Amino acid sequence: MITAEKTSFAVIPALRGLIDTGKPQERVAEARRRGRAFRQSFLEQSPVFYARRRNLLRIPYPSIYAFLGVYAQRYRKPYMVHLMASMSIIQFVDLQGELRTLLFNPHDYETGSDTPFFRRLANRTPKFLIGAIAPSYSTVLKELDAVGLRPEQIDYITYDHLHTQNLRRWLGDETRKAVFPNARLLVHEEEWKSVQGLLPIQADWYCPAGTEGVSESKIITFVDSMLLGQGIALVHSPGHTAGNHSLVVRSPDGIRVSSENGVAADSYAPEKSRHGAIRKYALETGMEVILNGNTQESSTNQYVSMILEKEIAGADSVSGFPNVRPSSECTPYWMFPAPVSHLFGADEFGTIRL
Ligand SMILES: [Fe+2]
Numbered sequence: 376m377i378t379a380e381k382t383s384f385a386v387i388p389a390l391r392g393l394i395d396t397g398k399p400q401e402r403v404a405e406a407r408r409r410g411r412a413f414r415q416s417f418l419e420q421s422p423v424f425y426a427r428r429r430n431l432l433r434i435p436y437p438s439i440y441a442f443l444g445v446y447a448q449r450y451r452k453p454y455m456v457h458l459m460a461s462m463s464i465i466q467f468v469d470l471q472g473e474l475r476t477l478l479f480n481p482h483d484y485e486t487g488s489d490t491p492f493f494r495r496l497a498n499r500t501p502k503f504l505i506g507a508i509a510p511s512y513s514t515v516l517k518e519l520d521a522v523g524l525r526p527e528q529i530d531y532i533t534y535d536h537l538h539t540q541n542l543r544r545w546l547g548d549e550t551r552k553a554v555f556p557n558a559r560l561l562v563h564e565e566e567w568k569s570v571q572g573l574l575p576i577q578a579d580w581y582c583p584a585g586t587e588g589v590s591e592s593k594i595i596t597f598v599d600s601m602l603l604g605q606g607i608a609l610v611h612s613p614g615h616t617a618g619n620h621s622l623v624v625r626s627p628d629g630i631r632v633s634s635e636n637g638v639a640a641d642s643y644a645p646e647k648s649r650h651g652a653i654r655k656y657a658l659e660t661g662m663e664v665i666l667n668g669n670t671q672e673s674s675t676n677q678y679v680s681m682i683l684e685k686e687i688a689g690a691d692s693v694s695g696f697p698n699v700r701p702s703s704e705c706t707p708y709w710m711f712p713a714p715v716s717h718l719f720g721a722d723e724f725g726t727i728r729l
Contacts, residue, residue, distance in 0.1 A: 376567075377559070379597035383470045389413040390600040390610060394679055406679045410686025413610075417687070420625045423606040424474070425466040425725035428700075429518050431482050432511035433708060434458045435496065436669075441638045441705055442714065443668030445645075445656045452652075453712050458638060458703035460484070461721065462515060464522060465624065466728060469604035474728055476524065477531040477603070478558075479622050479633070480702050481515040483541050488582040490539045492669075508710065515545075516554075523729050526555050531595075533561040533609065535634040535702050536616040537570055538670075541585040548588030560589075561603075563611055564596040566618025577616075580670055612636060612684055614677020615667055621684055622702075626724055632688040632699045636681050638667045639705040640696035640717040643685045647696065650714035667701075691717075 379386075389412040394405050438453045439446055446452035463479040500508060519526065532555065534540050546560060547553030569577060570586055600610040606625030613619055614636050621634035641648040642665040645657035653665065664681035666674060685697035694717035704720070707713040 376591040377595045379595060379601055382595060384597070384601040384603050385470060387413060387600045387602050387608060387610070389416065392599065393611075393613070394683070395676070399675055399679075402675075402679050403682050406683040407686050410683045414630060414687050414689060417608065417623065417625060417630060420606045422625045422627050423465055423467040423604075423725065425727045426463060426624055426626065426631075427518075427522065427723040427727075428461050428463040429521075429721050430512050430706075431460050431462055431514065431518075432484055433509055433706070434460055434493070434703065435508050435711070436638075436703075436705075438714075440669035441667060442642070442653060443666040443671075443674075444660070444662070445652050445665060449652060453714070455711050456638075456705050456713055457708045457711050459706040459720075460703055462518060463622070463633075464518065464524065464727075465607060466725070467604040467607045470602070475530045475604060476528050477533065477561075477607070478515070478529055478555075479532075480534050481532055481545065482539070483515065483544050484511065484539075485514060486541050486544050488539045488541050488585065490580060490582050492579045493539070522727050524727070527557055528729075529555040529558040531561050531603075532558050533620075533622070535621060536619045537562070537566055537585065538580040538616070538635075539582055541582045542589055543585065543587065546589045546593045550588070553593075559593050559595050561595050561597065561609060563609075563618035563620050564598050565613070566616060566620075567594065567596050569616065569618055577670060577672070610683070610687065612680035614673055614680045616670060617672050617676075619680070621680075621687075623687060628692050629698055630688055632684045633702045634684065634699075635667055635702050636677055636684065637664060637699065638701045638703055639713075639715040640691075640694060640699075640719065641665065641715055642667065642701070643681065643688075643697040643699045647716065648714070649716040653714055667703075691719075693717075
């Protein structure tokens with residue numbers, strides 16, 4: 376195992392330590408203060424060289440988890456929504472001036488994750504319907520091919536958290552060589568600890584043995600939020616899982632934040648939602664954010680983290696919603712409704728270096 380102190384990454388002073396002391400309302404105020412301070416300093420960075428986000432597959436997901444609390448008192452509600460699992464390719468200059476290529480959320484769904492929750496759902500679904508309910512659009516290796524990157528050019532892979540992830544093909548195990556021979560996993564220390572000893576409430580969402588046999592020399596753990604290089608940071612945002620982190624990227628038009636703490640633009644400004652159930656719930660309760668609540672490892676931490684995320688992101692210049700682009704975005708599909716007011720979806724900016 377490699378700890379972040381042995382790398383060129385730098386701890387972000389404005390975000391050092393957990394926001395876990397004081398009254399809950401004081402923690403929210405502290406998240407706002409820290410988020411604004413970091414945003415101001417991060418806006419002075421140059422954008423990353425290149426970023427490209429693409430859709431990989433659709434995942435059926437209970438609406439009661441996607442928008443926690445919104446449907447609890449509603450007799451009529453959507454049973455399922457769709458989350459779009461996406462991946463991003465990002466190129467940046469690290470703090471020693473080296474060009475680096477990072478993959479964010481490279482889902483290896485082809486090897487089959489066997490995540491218990493989705494395994495049970497699949498077992499209850501007629502086989503002929505599975506392709507229609509959970510269609511896939513692309514794969515990680517197809518996406519690298521599309522931009523002309525070779526697997527050996529990947530320096531880092533990271534996931535905002537490790538739900539459903541199987542790392543063994545990408546990083547290698549006792550039986551096979553790594554597809555990405557030079558890549559290391561960047562993971563928060565708490566998330567790495569979790570996958571080594573999950574409770575049943577957590578294990579339902581993780582790929583069993585998804586990290587088994589992976590050499591510890593390929594794992595870089597961090598504790599505080601880290602600046603990886605020019606225009607790119609990983610910010611600890613506990614809640615959805617205790618070791619959750621958000622990807623923060625400087626783009627030509629501002630700052631983009633991505634995690635699974637929320638699943639829609641509406642989750643970060645529910646009072647502006649075009650969807651009555653979400654807007655009404657926010658106005659009646661005073662909720663400033665709507666949690667993605669399938670595991671709820673800590674709801675108050677998640678609430679505070681989502682405030683931090685939206686303060687860092689600022690407003691999207693197109694929609695006016697906070698520029699937090701969920702890594703698993705609730706996305707409309709003919710089979711399921713999607714109560715979302717603005718869809719971020721796939722995008723691309725900058726120029727790739729090959
Ligand atoms: Fe998750």
